[in-house]
Amino acid sequence: MDAVVRELSYAQAIQEAMAIAMDMDERVFLMGEDIGVYGGAFQVTGDLVERYGADRVIDTPISELGGAGVAVGAAVTGMRPIFEFQFSDFATLGMEQIVNQAAKMRFMLGGEVSVPVVMRFPAGSGTGAAAQHSQSLEAWLGHVPGLKVIQPATPHDAKGMLLAAVADPDPVMIFEHKLLYKMKGPVPEGHYTVPIGKADIRRQGCDLTIVATSIMVHKALDAAAALESEGIDIEVIDLRTIRPLDRQTVIDSVKKTSRLLCVYEAVKTLGIGAEVSALVAESEAFDYLDAPIVRLGGAETPIPYNPDLEKATVPQVPDIIAAARDLVKGVR
Amino acid sequence: MPTEVILPKVDMDMATGQISRWFAAEGAHVKKGDVLFEIETDKAAMEIDAPASGTLRNVTGKERVDIPVGAPVAWIYADDEVYGAKQDEAPISPLVGEMSAKPTKGRAVPPTSQREAPSGLPAISPTRGEISQSPTGERATPLARRLAREAGLKIADIQGSGPRGRVVRADVEAAVAAKDSAIPAQPTAEIASPAQAEVTQAPALPKAMSDDQVLKLFEQGSYELVPHDNMRKTIARRLVEAKSTIPHFYLTLDCELDALLALRTQLNAAAPMKKTDKGEAPVYKLSVNDMVIKAMAMALKAVPDANASWTETAMVKHRHADVGVAVSIPGGLITPIIRHADEKTLSTISNEMKDLASRARSRKLKPEEYQGGTTAVSNLGMFGIKDFAAVINPPHATILAVGAGEERAVVKNGEIKIATVMSVTLSTDHRAVDGALGAELLGAFKRMIENPMGMLV
Numbered sequence: 001m002d003a004v005v006r007e008l009s010y011a012q013a014i015q016e017a018m019a020i021a022m023d024m025d026e027r028v029f030l031m032g033e034d035i036g037v038y039g040g041a042f043q044v045t046g047d048l049v050e051r052y053g054a055d056r057v058i059d060t061p062i063s064e065l066g067g068a069g070v071a072v073g074a075a076v077t078g079m080r081p082i083f084e085f086q087f088s089d090f091a092t093l094g095m096e097q098i099v100n101q102a103a104k105m106r107f108m109l110g111g112e113v114s115v116p117v118v119m120r121f122p123a124g125s126g127t128g129a130a131a132q133h134s135q136s137l138e139a140w141l142g143h144v145p146g147l148k149v150i151q152p153a154t155p156h157d158a159k160g161m162l163l164a165a166v167a168d169p170d171p172v173m174i175f176e177h178k179l180l181y182k183m184k185g186p187v188p189e190g191h192y193t194v195p196i197g198k199a200d201i202r203r204q205g206c207d208l209t210i211v212a213t214s215i216m217v218h219k220a221l222d223a224a225a226a227l228e229s230e231g232i233d234i235e236v237i238d239l240r241t242i243r244p245l246d247r248q249t250v251i252d253s254v255k256k257t258s259r260l261l262c263v264y265e266a267v268k269t270l271g272i273g274a275e276v277s278a279l280v281a282e283s284e285a286f287d288y289l290d291a292p293i294v295r296l297g298g299a300e301t302p303i304p305y306n307p308d309l310e311k312a313t314v315p316q317v318p319d320i321i322a323a324a325r326d327l328v329k330g331v332r
Numbered sequence: 333m334p335t336e337v338i339l340p341k342v343d344m345d346m347a348t349g350q351i352s353r354w355f356a357a358e359g360a361h362v363k364k365g366d367v368l369f370e371i372e373t374d375k376a377a378m379e380i381d382a383p384a385s386g387t388l389r390n391v392t393g394k395e396r397v398d399i400p401v402g403a404p405v406a407w408i409y410a411d412d413e414v415y416g417a418k419q420d421e422a423p424i425s426p427l428v429g430e431m432s433a434k435p436t437k438g439r440a441v442p443p444t445s446q447r448e449a450p451s452g453l454p455a456i457s458p459t460r461g462e463i464s465q466s467p468t469g470e471r472a473t474p475l476a477r478r479l480a481r482e483a484g485l486k487i488a489d490i491q492g493s494g495p496r497g498r499v500v501r502a503d504v505e506a507a508v509a510a511k512d513s514a515i516p517a518q519p520t521a522e523i524a525s526p527a528q529a530e531v532t533q534a535p536a537l538p539k540a541m542s543d544d545q546v547l548k549l550f551e552q553g554s555y556e557l558v559p560h561d562n563m564r565k566t567i568a569r570r571l572v573e574a575k576s577t578i579p580h581f582y583l584t585l586d587c588e589l590d591a592l593l594a595l596r597t598q599l600n601a602a603a604p605m606k607k608t609d610k611g612e613a614p615v616y617k618l619s620v621n622d623m624v625i626k627a628m629a630m631a632l633k634a635v636p637d638a639n640a641s642w643t644e645t646a647m648v649k650h651r652h653a654d655v656g657v658a659v660s661i662p663g664g665l666i667t668p669i670i671r672h673a674d675e676k677t678l679s680t681i682s683n684e685m686k687d688l689a690s691r692a693r694s695r696k697l698k699p700e701e702y703q704g705g706t707t708a709v710s711n712l713g714m715f716g717i718k719d720f721a722a723v724i725n726p727p728h729a730t731i732l733a734v735g736a737g738e739e740r741a742v743v744k745n746g747e748i749k750i751a752t753v754m755s756v757t758l759s760t761d762h763r764a765v766d767g768a769l770g771a772e773l774l775g776a777f778k779r780m781i782e783n784p785m786g787m788l789v
Binding site: 258286287288289290291330331 | 473474475476477478493494495498500501502
């Protein structure tokens, strides 16, 4: 029997996933700043506190380190916490618990302990929230063995990957782009999972592979649609997970198209695009490259408050169109 | 400073070579001029002498591996030099092997004798042509490099259309297409589905089956894989080139041999004797093939328009008849050339041929002994082959395929007679020699064979 599919927003899809997880497993509970009565800074938890009670939808004090520590401790003792950082920028405050505790415990305790915590990070620019509330720090956490780091790009994947994260025995970090929360898309009812560690080919093409993450997947798809009229046929890969990386999907695609463009919102230098470029250069796909690998990433600057500057700081559709066209036409 | 031993360039357009055999091992003491190793080029083996005296060290040139021309393959340490200094630091000085000329500052060096610049050393004058054989000197994408490698093309020979002259896939594909353009498309009857047919109608490259496709047709373990040596690769490449770019046509004639055989017996019986190591031996012993070579050369002299080579801009009309003779050798074949065969006596041709054939078998021919020529003769008569058609060996415009001489019933003036008859087939490059001209040439050959006294004057 096929599940009924409705149009839900990305935020609604996450909320539904959390409700299903709580229905299915009483060890699952939510923590975060203002996620209870207020419904969360981006209204993702919404009215869950009314449906599941303040014991399972817990407002925490304004201390990310404290909240993260409670979540990690609860996970170690057998609970399944989902902890929401109000902004991903505040991951910096919770780093000790995330990097030194959650990521390490399984290894340091000889595999006798696992840390099945899920942490959600509203991320990215575009909301006029300025330098301290607009960053994309997923590569920071992607650098840490022991963590899984995902960036769902659609409502469908946001729900399915969150449910996969809850079921995962290890700490899973979910980076949700704030501009995606209102995006609508088809979401099946009921429980389903989307595997962590598996990229998705959003569009098939033969001239160029664009590897994109999060909101950049949509911008890349817009660019690909625009270039179709010029006879340029672009393949768009939604990486979905940045640790562990789905190397094979990328390699196979580049072997097919011979060109690679990485598009991501985080600061370009030392970012996920560098990793994807390097993995291709190191792989058998090297001998298939017919053009230099190109990265489009965020500017080397804190996100400005000025809306025009903010927009100019991260790759936009015209930037992707220009880079893709140059690559395929052999200008670069 | 230890002396660098490099893989020298011993043949035109040689980019890589294989060391077929080392005559001195690591640590051996060698004298300048000693044979150090043997190089196998496309068709010949050549011995390379030690460029200095001393101890052979750091022998990195492996046998039977393609090595770029100019790459160091070993070092010779003089007696007072201590081995052990790091190789990549020490010898930057461009000491050269015997075979290559030393580059002189400020003077252009002809590309055939120019030594390859070792890495880290600037090329003499970095024009496109001169750095063309450097493995890293040309801009090309990894994909273009791979495709060129697979197609047997050199990046340096391909015009790059990408940024800053970078060679990209499209450039290699265009070069391959240009190379293959003479190959007709596969007949559509062989194509399985209409969808595939459409694909091949596009200007797709006619491609042979891939190695994997071939191997898949056989059970694993039911075969042995023997890697190609350079000769095999060259034969394959040149024959595909010849058969796909030269518009061949074929003319066949029967020649009666009785007069020629009688003359041959008479001449051989009259050969003076000379003393050799193994006792007395005749000064010459003519074979039928020697007489075929002579007859072909004289026919070309009689029909000079057929003594030609095709080039895109002009017809090359040769003044001499240089006849290549296909010699079967272990692992392949080679075509040494009897130069000016029209002017040489039968005994000269015969003795020269014996020498060339024996050196061909030991792969000791020099390139100038098998490169060029204006026609060729291929004789399979000794195997009893009645008639066959040979593939033209460019730059020749013709090749004569010679069958076995055998007794056949021949009708003469309404009567059946027995005659010794040999069928010959002339393969002709239609670009250079048309049908009537080819027929004239073959007619002249037949007259020479059937009236062999003409070869003596």
